[in-house]
Amino acid sequence: MHIKDFKKAALIYRGREISYAETISLVNRFASCYRLNEGDRTAVFAENRPEWIYAYLSVWRNGGISVPIDYLAPADEVSYILNDCRPSVVFCSHKTKEVLTEAVNSLKGDYRPEILIFEELSLPENAPDKIVAEPDKHETATIIYTSGTTGSPKGVMLTHDNIMANIEDVVDHTKIFTADDRLLAILPFHHIFPLMGTIMATLYCGATLVILEKISSEEILGALKQYGITIIIGVPRLYRLFHKGMIDKINASPAAKVLLKISRALKQPALGRLIFKKAQQAFGGHIKYFISGGAKLDERVGGDLYAMGFEVLEGFGMTEAAPMITFTKPGQVRIGSPGTPTSQTEVRIEDGEILARGRNIMKGYYNKPEDTAAILKDGWLHTGDQGYLDKKNRLFITGRKKEIIVLSSGKNINPEEIENRILSLSPLIKEIGVYPREEKLGAVIHPDFLAVKKQQVVNLRETIKWLVLDKFNLTVPGYKKIHHFTLVNDELPKTRLGKLKRFLLPQMDARTAETHRLRPDPDTQEYRALKTYLEKALDQKVYPDQHLEYDLGLDSLGKIELDLFLEKNYGIKLEDQESVAHHTVEALSLLMAEQKKTGPAETSDWHSTLQEKAEFTMPQSRFMQCTMKLATAPLFKLYFHLQGQGQQNLPPGPFILAPNHQSFLDGIFLSILLPNRILKDTFFLAAGKHIKTPINRFYANHSNLLVMDINRDLKSTLQQAAAAIRQGKNLAIFPEGARSRDGHLSEFKKTFAILSRELQVPVVPVAISGAYASVPIGRKLPKPGKVSLKFLPAIYPGQMDYDQITSQTRQAIAENI
Template identity: 45%
Template structure:
């Protein structure tokens, strides 16, 4: 089984405090003593990463119970759904979520015991640990899927499932008791649960907790605790890559050196040449491990040129989660490696099918959905891919995300999204959907880039410098027919995957700006009346003048002229950038206005002004 050894070494480091393996076991025992559960009773953990999360998790196993980890950022509705579906007898949480848990508790049709980590009284009542024997087929954990395509499902994993992953990783000797890692990703997700918690503790390695989820804290901890294995998701590596290459591209000499190292292709040499980059990450990194989503190949190649080993793997919650990963000394960048020992992978109609001890027991309370997930004993992953001649697996897309156009052409939206993200830094996030029988892009710009470049007409810039340039290089059926700029991030899972089933609803919400209490000022009322007449749209306090109301260059000039004639102040387009919503602009005008006088628009003056399309 999955056991923690009583070692005389550090298991966990939290806020500067080192917790030994012996102390870890003692704390697990304390938590086990406050649980009054029978074998296979369920216990939920609803908290941010912290040592108590681990104490509670293993305490449940000590009593032969079943863990139900829950995303600590879940809404009340999401928490209610999971608790109502799984019916845990207890829930562990922290002060951060205390009110949310107590609120949901009142809505449940059964009683659940609540433990707040900061408030537990271990002396109040002790329930002796009765001897219970765990079998490999016994249920160990229920993990709720992140729900990229719909309502989350409870994935039931037994000890055999989890052990298949642990033993496979242990056998290739990718890590050992001398290694250390950061607990960056939330334990409720199958990927960090396995690779950031279960495997390190099984091996006797050290887990370091972050004080805050920020790039700086990550870098500080990497240096201070000499971290050897960094476990992250593609978004993390993309962030570090951008920071590093922003600096590299500023220095002509370093750019030349990088190109030379790329040509020489010697990692040992690169490690020496780019020692300063390695020192930023603490100087002890053996591997960057990436999972949870597809890693951009160019980013992987660039890190390799810098002398880093980057190991990409593949898996799903239903496969415990590891299906495959790149062997440390036989890495093929762009692939997700070879299937782990005991796992069979085959491709049928381009879909990846998996069979082995890692494959889950079934979906909780969903017998029919469980049956539909299998074909001739193989789990149908829903992912598209292929195996090369050496047995390495490559992921090409997600079956449910493929867009089928009226002409019968199949489009992988992620492919288009990656091209645009790679080539146009003004785009921070993008999702491609089908709308009105054509491809349509939802774009969340990088507003820091917009501000830095003094872009005064964002709509025109995106239209001509992004969409049009992409369309010029795309085949006809992959061209984007329309787009919408949004001023909030796209709906994503905690690991950064776009929740595509929510995109249409998200787009409708963006087009129907939420009602907010309106300022009771004359200036706001005048601006609102003008804009509603001009655009024929409903105007709200947080309506973005360009993104939501669609004012083009001529519209902005007319609007600025109206402001000058009405309030006696002369503004320019940069003022609109710095005060982009109707509410902010009204406050800005209130501070500077000389008068309030509504006059007719001087069209001659407007048409004499130059129009900018930059």
């Protein structure tokens, strides 16, 4: 140890400094509270606090083996660990006493450990005040149970020499830790990364450790400033939070955004510290290093922090390596790499897998010789991670071998690569986990609800489907596409250091559904009426705690119909805030009971809604429409061999054209083949988000486009469309809502059917063939081909309902493409 001043503060807790002399005394006094035989285990099951450190180190004073346990572990997990390693003594606190008692009571047989509670310990006044004698370096010092991303935890046996190998590297070899440093304890002590970095290395070099009683952003920032913290040891999730807070402020300033780009390009942290001095001061102004481990650091986060002048030293390792295998040395940051092998470690790549050996590699798994033999072969630790070494011996991680998804087609997929790509596409997604589902890829998504609120997203599911996942799917081969996704309210299952427990993802849908079924239905008239309505509208079972959008999949049209149901039958007009606050079936039924004004009826009413006056502006002229047709008709007919059939089926107006959607040229194809006498009164609905530039607005005002806010206000859009029909205009509406992604028909939305039924105007199905082959999604330059459009016999609504009109229209098109 490098302690020169025993009066110096070793620990700071609740504002009180605890000197090295007092710390050593307390370790010895804790050791005097119990006795161990050589090799006995002692567990520590408590939250971060000085007593945790005294208890852990006192075990070595008594010649035993320390076993830290996650203080948030449930009773069954604690019981598993106790049964596995059978500690003679277990330290706990008042906060963990209840869980420990439950775990001990569930133990089988006669085994029962002695329980010592921090708050109830009677420490001797005159315990021997001496530094612990150096133990046999090859004896087991600690057993650390991996939280595991694949199943039951295993006890990793680390020797005293394993521990010292990494501590000597960061203190004596690279001198990252010095006696002048002050570290902040943020991560839970039971995990190998903070145990070695936050506690052992800090005390070994004579630095000072600040322990927070509560972990919150306010407490962390306050401690950084108050104590002049120089090193933070954290996981990528912590640095993502730091990054988000700073980047949000930078994005609000165009000048700051430019400066960040310049700083990123120059890669000079000294310049970054000067430019982003305020960011440095927000962290107390004394930060030397951010140390990151436990999982891979996002390159964007690491790059931005580095550009702001923060040197992020990223490492790679695992509990079995105590924990470091590679580490970034000061002044050698390479974004995307967790550094070079430590001075005590050899690294080699075998069949793409990272292997390591050295002083730091564990003895093995406690009581698990077969598992040990599977991971330790000829002295080499098989990490299960995949990667490569560059010419400068820097390691790059490409994925986790056990997490690689192998499809029956033989395709290997790295899910982390897909997750990182999707996360980079939109701030609406906070977390995403990709997993195999029926020989395709599925995803569980936890949205960022603050970003959703800030962007005023109305239909989150549709937004994520089309603006995020579809955008991703268009850029990757078929086997990497996301074919199914689920939105969840809660965070994805992870280890305490933030590694995704991917094996739990397939269970989330089933477990959520089963949880819903266990909830009893409220015995109220309002709930029964709402449930009956939703089950009929959505054709699925409905349970009280289901989220209207995430669980039931209520889209924009479904929300409008629900609003109509509530307004007509209960006199309730939902404001946006009320919709957010009452997002489950049960919560909405309670609101119905509180605010109802009339007795319940059975059906909602689109007819009266479409009769309401809607203000909108028709295009000033059709000059651009005529010009476009004249300019494109000869070329398109030649290039695409464009042919039309069935124009004689077009009835007197007004009517609704309902074509399938194969390409971005479908509207032009339709305009070319419509007779001019019909085209002059035919209009296409266009989303306002596509008509933002002055050129696009000019084109819309002089063509056959009706610009409407389809996504944000579908109700108003339908009212405006109805007004256009009442003026004798024909409408062209693509029922699929988006272009085909594979050339096949997608589900038809019933928007056009509502207009047809309530206004009693016929629907003309239009079957477009060949357009997808010429202009598939993602292709910018069309290929020559043969495109044909069939105008099919009109469907008159009569007394048909919306679903019947929709079904007949889709079937007619399906039979003709």
